[in-house]
Amino acid sequence: TQLLEQSPQFLSIQEGENLTVYCNSSSVFSSLQWYRQEPGEGPVLLVTVVTGGEVKKLKRLTFQFGDARKDSSLHITAAQTGDTGLYLCAGAFGGGTSYGKLTFGQGTILTVHP
Amino acid sequence: NAGVTQTPKFQVLKTGQSMTLQCAQDMNHEYMSWYRQDPGMGLRLIHYSVGAGITDQGEVPNGYNVSRSTTEDFPLRLLSAAPSQTSVYFCASSYSSRVTYGELFFGEGSRLTVL
Numbered sequence: 001t002q003l004l005e006q007s008p009q010f011l012s013i014q015e016g017e018n019l020t021v022y023c024n025s026s027s028v029f030s031s032l033q034w035y036r037q038e039p040g041e042g043p044v045l046l047v048t049v050v051t052g053g054e055v056k057k058l059k060r061l062t063f064q065f066g067d068a069r070k071d072s073s074l075h076i077t078a079a080q081t082g083d084t085g086l087y088l089c090a091g092a093f094g095g096g097t098s099y100g101k102l103t104f105g106q107g108t109i110l111t112v113h114p
Numbered sequence: 115n116a117g118v119t120q121t122p123k124f125q126v127l128k129t130g131q132s133m134t135l136q137c138a139q140d141m142n143h144e145y146m147s148w149y150r151q152d153p154g155m156g157l158r159l160i161h162y163s164v165g166a167g168i169t170d171q172g173e174v175p176n177g178y179n180v181s182r183s184t185t186e187d188f189p190l191r192l193l194s195a196a197p198s199q200t201s202v203y204f205c206a207s208s209y210s211s212r213v214t215y216g217e218l219f220f221g222e223g224s225r226l227t228v229l
Contacts, residue, residue: 009154033217042118042204042220043157088156090218101172102218104149104156 004091006105013079014113021074021108023089030092032072033102034063037086046074079112086110116140120205120221127195127228135190135224137205145208145216146188150174150201151223157204163188195228202226 005024013019023032031050035043047056049065049072056063060083062075076083089105121136139146147162149172159172163182177199179191188207192199203224210216 004156006156035218040222042206042222043218044220045217048217090157101159101162102147103173104158106154106156 004089004103004105006089006108008108009106010109010111012111012113015081016078019076019079019110021087021089021110022071023073023091023105024071025091025093026070027093028069029065029072030069032065032069032092033090034072034074035088035090037088037107043086043088076110079110081112081114084110084112118205118207118219118221120203120224122224123222124225125227127192127226129195129197129228131195133192133195135192135203135205135226137188137190137221138186139188139205139207139219140186141207141209141219142185143207143209143219144185145210146182147172147206147218148178148180148188148190149204149206150199151204152201160190160203192226195226197228200226200228 007022033048034046036046037043047063052067052069054065060077064073087108090102118139144165148160149157151157158174160178161180163169166182166185169180169182182188205221206218208216208218
C-alpha cells in the first residue's frame with residue numbers, strides 16, 4: 001500500500017493570511033490531484049498535476065508538483081472565509097498498471113476566521 | 115444531469131444486519147469506485163470497477179461485496195455489519211478507466227452507523 005502524508009492536519013488562520021499544505025510520499029506519483037470537500041458533500045477536484053516541477057494556478061491557489069514527483073504543495077494567498085473546508089491530495093502510483101487505485105492523504109481541515 | 119447519485123443518505127444498522135448502498139451515474143463513465151471516509155484517515159478505497167463485469171479490491175475490502183452488471187450502477191453490499199463499518203461512504207466515477215489522469219466525480223455520500 002502506497003502512503004501519502006499530508007500536513008498539517010488542521011489549520012486555523014485569519015482572513016488575509018497565506019498558508020501552505022503539503023503532500024509527501026516516498027514513492028513516485030504518476031499524477032497527483034487536489035480536491036476540496038465541504039461538509040455534507042463529496043470532494044470536488046481542484047487540479048491535476050502530472051509533470052515534475054509543474055506549477056498550476058487557480059485564482060489565489062497555487063499548486064506545485066515536486067521535481068522528483070514525490071511531493072506536492074497547495075499554497076493559498078490571502079485566504080478568505082470561503083476557502084474553509086477539507087483539502088485532500090490524491091496520488092496515482094505506477095502509471096497505467098495501477099489504474100483504479102488512487103491513494104488519498106489524510107486531509108487538511110482549513111478554517112479561515114473573519 | 116444528475117451526476118453520481120447515492121442512496122440512502124443516512125442509515126442506521128444493528129450489528130449483523132446486511133444492507134446495500136446504491137450508486138448510479140448517468141455520465142457513461144467506465145470507472146466507478148467506493149471509498150470510506152473516517153476522521154483523520156482521508157478516503158480509503160474499498161472496491162473499484164473499470165467496466166461492466168469487472169471489479170477489483172482496494173485497500174479495505176473485507177466485509178464488503180460489489181458487482182457491476184451495468185455501466186450505470188455499482189452497488190456496495192455490507193454482508194454482516196460491524197461497528198467498525200460506521201463511516202461515511204462515497205461512490206465516485208471517472209470518464210477514464212485509467213485514473214492516472216481522470217477526474218473523480220463523487221456522490222454526496224452515505225452516512226452509515228452500525229450499533
